[in-house]
Amino acid sequence: KHFNQDNDLDVVQFDYSILNKEPEKDILPYIEKHNLGAVIRGPLKMGILTGKFNHETQFPDDDLRKDWPKEKWFKDSLNKVEKLRSLVRSNRS
Secondary structure (H helix, E strand, O other), X not given: OHHHOOOOOOEEEEEOEOXXXXXXXXXXXXXXXXXXXXXXXXXXXXXXXXXXXXXXXXXXXXXXXXXXXXXXXXXXXXXHHHHHHOOOOOOOO
């Protein structure tokens, strides 16, 4: 809203995934109301939704992600992925 005070905005880029549905509260309704385009950042939550990370995942010291396993958001995200995994059956995509 702040950036579109002159109504010259065409596209909005924002973080959105099954683990971050916060944009559904205000960003998505605003985009629809003002007929704006959307570019979604992080649909796979930085790879977390691919299923390749777990609670034992460690990253090398020279990796920007090295501190992720210590972060609450990372642990919470992994827990959510585990719950989602239980809903997925092998014969469905």
